[in-house]
Amino acid sequence: MAVLVGNQTKLITQGITGKTGLFHSIQCRDYGTKVVGGVTPGRGDTEVEGFKVWNSCFEAVEEGGANVSMVFVPPLFAADAIMEAAAAGIELIVAITEGIPVLDMVRARQFIHNTNRTRKAAGKSAVRLIGPNCPGVITPGQAKIGIMPGYIHKPGKVGIVSRSGTLTYEAVHQTTSLGLGQSTCIGIGGDPVNGTNFIEALELFNADPETEAVIMIGEIGGSAEVDAARWIQKNMKKPVAGFIAGVTAPPGRRMGHAGAIISGGDDTAEAKIKIMKEAGINVAATPAEMGKALKAIY
Amino acid sequence: MKIHEHQAKELFKQAGVAVPRGYVAYSVNEAVDAAKKLQSEGIKGFVVKAQIHAGGRGKGGGVKLAPTLDDVKTKSEAILGMQLKTHQTGPDGQKVRRLWIEEANPPKKEMYFSLILDRERQCVSVLASAEGGMDIEELAHKSPEKILKMPIDPAAGWQDFCSRRVSSFLGLDAHPNAKVLSAQMGTFLKNLYSFFWAKDCSIVEINPLAIVGEGEASRIVALDAKINFDDNGLPRHKELLELRDEHEEDPKELEAAKYDLNFVALDGNIGCMVNGAGLAMATMDIIKHYGGEPANFLDVGGGATTDKVREAFKIILKDPNVKCIFVNIFGGIMKCDVIADGVIQAAKEIKLSVPLVVRLEGTNVDKGKALLNQSGLAIISADSMADGAQKAVAALKAK
Numbered sequence: 001m002a003v004l005v006g007n008q009t010k011l012i013t014q015g016i017t018g019k020t021g022l023f024h025s026i027q028c029r030d031y032g033t034k035v036v037g038g039v040t041p042g043r044g045d046t047e048v049e050g051f052k053v054w055n056s057c058f059e060a061v062e063e064g065g066a067n068v069s070m071v072f073v074p075p076l077f078a079a080d081a082i083m084e085a086a087a088a089g090i091e092l093i094v095a096i097t098e099g100i101p102v103l104d105m106v107r108a109r110q111f112i113h114n115t116n117r118t119r120k121a122a123g124k125s126a127v128r129l130i131g132p133n134c135p136g137v138i139t140p141g142q143a144k145i146g147i148m149p150g151y152i153h154k155p156g157k158v159g160i161v162s163r164s165g166t167l168t169y170e171a172v173h174q175t176t177s178l179g180l181g182q183s184t185c186i187g188i189g190g191d192p193v194n195g196t197n198f199i200e201a202l203e204l205f206n207a208d209p210e211t212e213a214v215i216m217i218g219e220i221g222g223s224a225e226v227d228a229a230r231w232i233q234k235n236m237k238k239p240v241a242g243f244i245a246g247v248t249a250p251p252g253r254r255m256g257h258a259g260a261i262i263s264g265g266d267d268t269a270e271a272k273i274k275i276m277k278e279a280g281i282n283v284a285a286t287p288a289e290m291g292k293a294l295k296a297i298y
Numbered sequence: 299m300k301i302h303e304h305q306a307k308e309l310f311k312q313a314g315v316a317v318p319r320g321y322v323a324y325s326v327n328e329a330v331d332a333a334k335k336l337q338s339e340g341i342k343g344f345v346v347k348a349q350i351h352a353g354g355r356g357k358g359g360g361v362k363l364a365p366t367l368d369d370v371k372t373k374s375e376a377i378l379g380m381q382l383k384t385h386q387t388g389p390d391g392q393k394v395r396r397l398w399i400e401e402a403n404p405p406k407k408e409m410y411f412s413l414i415l416d417r418e419r420q421c422v423s424v425l426a427s428a429e430g431g432m433d434i435e436e437l438a439h440k441s442p443e444k445i446l447k448m449p450i451d452p453a454a455g456w457q458d459f460c461s462r463r464v465s466s467f468l469g470l471d472a473h474p475n476a477k478v479l480s481a482q483m484g485t486f487l488k489n490l491y492s493f494f495w496a497k498d499c500s501i502v503e504i505n506p507l508a509i510v511g512e513g514e515a516s517r518i519v520a521l522d523a524k525i526n527f528d529d530n531g532l533p534r535h536k537e538l539l540e541l542r543d544e545h546e547e548d549p550k551e552l553e554a555a556k557y558d559l560n561f562v563a564l565d566g567n568i569g570c571m572v573n574g575a576g577l578a579m580a581t582m583d584i585i586k587h588y589g590g591e592p593a594n595f596l597d598v599g600g601g602a603t604t605d606k607v608r609e610a611f612k613i614i615l616k617d618p619n620v621k622c623i624f625v626n627i628f629g630g631i632m633k634c635d636v637i638a639d640g641v642i643q644a645a646k647e648i649k650l651s652v653p654l655v656v657r658l659e660g661t662n663v664d665k666g667k668a669l670l671n672q673s674g675l676a677i678i679s680a681d682s683m684a685d686g687a688q689k690a691v692a693a694l695k696a697k
Contacts, residue, residue, distance in 0.1 A: 076534055101498050101531035102415055109420055110452045135630075149630035149661055164576020169628045170683070173659065190575060192417045219576055222417045245579040248564070248586045249595070252386070256560040256575025256597040258530065259417070264435060269583075286587050287580035288684035 002184040013038040021072030036064035057088035079104035095132035105193040129195025134187035135165035156181015159205035162217035174291025190257030198228035213298040220246035229279035241294035306523035320400030329374035332399035343402035354384030405508035412503040430506030456491035498531025566591025569614035590691040607640030634666030653693035657686035
């Protein structure tokens with residue numbers, strides 16, 4: 001099944017009655033994802049475009065057997081929706097929403113952490129959050145959870161993990177053009193506080209028999225890429241190519257993503273590229289060469 | 299969003315965080331009136347502080363002691379209207395349009411304190427040091443052991459032990475008035491932490507945090523105050539939006555924000571229009587890689603309309619340095635033919651006079667390219683991002 005999502009996925013959309021949520025629910029269903037319905041509080045027991053609507057995630061799990069949720073709830077209410085999904089035991093929560101207040105995410109992360117401690121004690125599997133502010137997760141040919149254009153993907157052996165949506169599409173397009181295809185693509189999102197980081201995504205790829213190589217796409221700001229590079233050097237059994245966006249970004253300026261800001265000497269693109277190279281990652285010189293950089297080592 | 303020191307101090311005061319007394323002034327007369335008001339409250343000496351959104355104001359000559367009312371007048375005359383240059387303003391400096399007239403508080407001890415969003419630990423953390431008044435990044439580099447970094451558990455919040463730890467690290471335990479100061483510090487820090495969460499801050503920095511006064515009259519006070527707010531939290535704090543000072547922001551960036559475009563002005567001459575923040579940054583990088591200089595970062599977002607594309611062009615062209623435009627679109631949800639249509643309409647409407655390189659890929663790419671070819675406009679079409687960047691650099695040289 002590659003990782004995270006596949007034929008076993010039973011998806012619900014939180015915020016399914018909103019315009020964007022509904023549009024992408026239909027796109028996911030058209031791609032072949034099993035969508036069991038959606039959640040909008042106060043709109044339970046209705047239907048929209050053939051999707052069953054529940055009042056809460058608890059009902060969606062009980063009646064629909066939902067195990068994955070895609071969050072399109074507006075920013076100020078999204079953290080609440082994420083926590084509801086976690087409390088209901090939905091194993092994978094993919095938060096697409098952009099613009100969630102960062103302190104809300106600090107709380108939501110803490111909540112998921114505590115939820116998982118309780119679940120572990122009860123012998124249940126952990127719940128995981130991907131995002132927010134991400135394009136989602138796709139296992140080509142099986143399940144698409146998110147806003148990425150499905151048709152550019154092709155089933156294959158390359159895992160892709162990225163902080164940026166459109167740069168992921170570039171990497172997908174390049175690997176598809178080179179005939180490689182993808183096992184699973186994970187957008188971890190462009191926010192400073194998120195649910196799943198590079199290392200956690202790499203661990204999944206490392207353990208997945210259907211992933212043979214990985215492309216990791218990062219950007220300026222924070223230390224996630226550096227931490228991941230050090231982890232790769234010690235633990236990764238598969239070849240990794242990479243790219244870091246923002247060598248031309250001025251310090252102290254937010255470059256679109258809430259997390260893309262140089263705030264010290266260690267979170268510049270140059271600093272990250274240097275450490276990634278030292279860790280044995282083949283870093284592409286330009287974003288047009290991510291596929292080539294991977295092919296050179298795989 | 300950034301705000302001025304005087305606004306930050308007003309918010310601190312409301313939150314129960316000790317600050318010096320002072321008044322804001324927009325003219326020299328107002329500055330003298332402010333000092334007179336302080337005098338009537340029993341204050342003997344003053345400080346005149348330039349209000350701009352940048353650090354390093356003291357070193358740049360924007361902060362002056364003024365013992366008498368006459369001094370307040372002469373210092374205010376000198377500072378108000380000056381182009382204040384600091385390490386954070388860029389070479390042109392920033393015009394001083396307002397002053398903060400404050401009671402002079404000669405510090406007995408200067409310390410550093412901040413609350414930050416800690417990305418590594420994904421929580422709010424404290425940074426504190428007994429060495430106040432200096433650049434914290436420099437200190438972190440030179441003597442990291444002089445900085446206390448303490449994560450605060452988001453569920454439990456600020457506990458009294460957190461205050462005790464900070465006080466002890468800052469050396470307050472050794473002060474002759476330790477008991478009083480530590481109690482003050484406890485209230486100060488607890489209120490500051492609550493404020494951080496209540497107003498969705500991303501950084502609150504007090505440098506210096508000072509002990510002023512003698513003996514029994516010793517007290518803790520925030521001599522400076524810097525607050526940045528998380529832009530994503532602003533929709534639920536309407537009262538904070540009034541604190542925005544548009545003079546401190548780039549006019550092109552303000553214009554872009556009106557149309558929900560992410561724009562950052564740079565120094566180069568190739569204007570960029572891209573969808574997606576990561577791709578927009580990567581586009582700047584690839585231009586540089588092929589020997590060009592990007593003039594801006596511009597993310598038109600995932601749901602760009604013809605209107606947005608047109609406004610994006612107008613904003614890019616407001617920069618007289620722009621000699622070429624590179625449009626780089628990977629259409630996912632956004633369809634290439636819609637983008638092409640927007641580009642054509644915008645180019646016609648604004649009578650585009652610089653070379654335009656367009657790279658389209660993704661949904662409806664053939665339709666999009668056909669539209670561009672039939673438009674009769676001199677558009678340079680590119681097959682890939684690398685091809686587009688090279689053609690943009692070449693077009694510039696050919697001119």
